[in-house]
């Protein structure tokens with residue numbers, strides 16, 4: 271979620287600098303992927319939810335930036351169905367998906383705490 275939150279500000283901040291914008295967003299995405307891979311495969315479902323979250327955020331940005339659907343029927347979506355409203359719904363979907371993923375990761379981490387303690391040779395520090 272944090273990575274996805276970077277995309278809209280970077281997009282607008284570097285609007286007139288497409289190369290820098292592309293490099294910046296690509297670097298953040300690559301670092302996010304590294305973080306996901308290093309989490310391990312025991313949290314597959316949570317990682318898939320994180321991917322869904324990314325799709326929701328990216329779709330929201332795409333809808334908002336593309337002014338969809340009002341660009342196709344100007345004036346028809348001024349009150350309901352405006353791209354800004356769709357953007358907010360997709361942000362909510364992304365946030366809820368992220369929450370669900372974090373809950374699954376927490377549960378997964380707590381379930382595997384015994385093996386983690388065995389690997390680290392130390393008790394859980396609370």
Ligand SMILES: [Zn+2]
Pocket residue numbers: 354358
């Ligand atoms: Zn808004």
